[in-house]
Amino acid sequence: MSTSNNVRRLNGGLTKIKVEDAVGTRLAHDITEIRPGEFKGPSFRRGHKVENQDVCRLMRLGKRHLYILDLKPDQVHEDDAVEEMAAVLAGPGVTFSGRPREGKLQLKAAYTGLLKINTRALVAFNLLPDVMCAALHDNMPVSQGQIVAGTRAIPLVIQRQALDEALHLARQEAPIFSVKAYHKKKIRLVITGNEVYEGLIEDRFENIVRAKLDAFGASLRETVILPDDPERIADAIRRMAADDTDIIITTGGMSVDPDDVTRHGIRRAGADAIYYGAAVLPGAMFQLSYKGDMPIVGIPACGLYHKTTVFDLVLPRLLAGERMTEHDLARFAVGGLCMDCDVCRYPACPMGKSG
Numbered sequence: 013m014s015t016s017n018n019v020r021r022l023n024g025g026l027t028k029i030k031v032e033d034a035v036g037t038r039l040a041h042d043i044t045e046i047r048p049g050e051f052k053g054p055s056f057r058r059g060h061k062v063e064n065q066d067v068c069r070l071m072r073l074g075k076r077h078l079y080i081l082d083l084k085p086d087q088v089h090e091d092d093a094v095e096e097m098a099a100v101l102a103g104p105g106v107t108f109s110g111r112p113r114e115g116k117l118q119l120k121a122a123y124t125g126l127l128k129i130n131t132r133a134l135v136a137f138n139l140l141p142d143v144m145c146a147a148l149h150d151n152m153p154v155s156q157g158q159i160v161a162g163t164r165a166i167p168l169v170i171q172r173q174a175l176d177e178a179l180h181l182a183r184q185e186a187p188i189f190s191v192k193a194y195h196k197k198k199i200r201l202v203i204t205g206n207e208v209y210e211g212l213i214e215d216r217f218e219n220i221v222r223a224k225l226d227a228f229g230a231s232l233r234e235t236v237i238l239p240d241d242p243e244r245i246a247d248a249i250r251r252m253a254a255d256d257t258d259i260i261i262t263t264g265g266m267s268v269d270p271d272d273v274t275r276h277g278i279r280r281a282g283a284d285a286i287y288y289g290a291a292v293l294p295g296a297m298f299q300l301s302y303k304g305d306m307p308i309v310g311i312p313a314c315g316l317y318h319k320t321t322v323f324d325l326v327l328p329r330l331l332a333g334e335r336m337t338e339h340d341l342a343r344f345a346v347g348g349l350c351m352d353c354d355v356c357r358y359p360a361c362p363m364g365k366s367g
Contacts, residue, residue: 026169027080031070034062040081041090041168042114045073054114058091079168086172090115093143093165093175100179101137101145101163103187115168119147119161121154125191126332133185142170143178147189149365153228153328154191161189192332194228197258201235202248204264204274209239216316217263224324228331233257240265245277249308253281259307259330266297266312275299278308287338291345292364295322300336307335319356322348325364 026040038061045055055073056066062078070078083089088096091112098108098117107122121127129150138144147161154160165175182188201221208215215237222232234252238244245262252260265274275288283301288310290298294317299310307330311323325344329336347365 027082028077029080030077031067031075034078035064035067037062037078037080040079043070043073043075044114081169083169087169088165088172088175090165090168090170093170094163096175096179097143097145097163097165097182100182100186101161101188103190105191105193106160106187106189112164116162116164118159119163119189121156121158121160121191123156123191123193125154125193126328126334127152127154127160128187128190128192130185130188133181133188136185137178137181137188140174140178140181142166142174145188151325151329151364151366153359160191192334194230194328194331195258195333197230197331198233198256199225199230199259199261200233200252200255200257202245202252202260202262202274203235203237204240204245204262204277205237206239206271208264209237217311220315221261221263221311224327228328230331240271240273242273242277242280245274246280249278249281249303253303253306257306259309261309261311263311263315264313266299266310268297275310278310281308283308285337287336287341290322290326290341290348291343292322292325292341292348292350294318294350298322298326298341300326300341302335305335318350320350320358320363324358 029037038059039056041058042054043056044053046052081089094112094115094117098119102108102119105122105125106119108117108119127148127150129147131150134145134147143165145161145163201218203215203217207213218235225232236248238248249260262274262278265272278301279286281303283303285302286299288299290296294314295312297312301308309326315321315323322344326336343366344364347362350363351361
């Protein structure tokens, strides 16, 4: 096709042609239509053969020119590029399918679990020219089929060298995206407090904890109520630890009051790693301990009054089999302040999103 006033060759494997002269040609990319408040999506798909009746509609969409592809061997169309990118970005538990839409592909959770992101590598990927990928937050609980990331090549035509550089980085740093499935943990609960043990007030913690465990498919095997006696608390923890238990949860007795002795009972039970205090409000007096590989979680009283606390940030990670440390509890500082919304939207909110 020779150049003229109606046809002009561009760098990058494209030939520009007026819409009225495009009848019979095929579109090089999706053409987006936006109707505010109604619709946003492809009005014409890549490969569509332009017909006479399409010309007016294309003009109404603001298109005065279309582009014909004339790719060189070292050039890749955005749709083909994004399929290669998605394939190397998606690690275990992450999938993608379908044709690219407007040059984009979405990565989805293959099953319910904990989203893990190599955030350092994702930043490095986005520093490369002509590619991008945006994602949810690291350590976010996700459901099967949920969108966790979206990626695309930025130009319509990307140089093979630039694409290969992005693919190499993603392979070298793999997995950049993965989902850890939750384990069917066996969990036991120790509720402490003289007033609950003596029947002066009714316990409310068991129903709260059970509901949170049920949401992840975890099993609460046993609940015991004990007075504020560190020796009895220690004895119960030792017995539970020897009785095929994956996680022990304790409630109450986590503050600095002299009669709040639960954390002392945990220590006497032989916990060999104790992290007291978390950079989260509500939940600063949270305690995470380990007896061998078994976590012992101490929920402070705020768990009775707030729908979302530090416990909600820690629980999915423990159920996914992760071992957390004081560094993990400190990293909650960025995003660890609950906004006390009138209607709690967790996890669709900034709570616990440390970046």
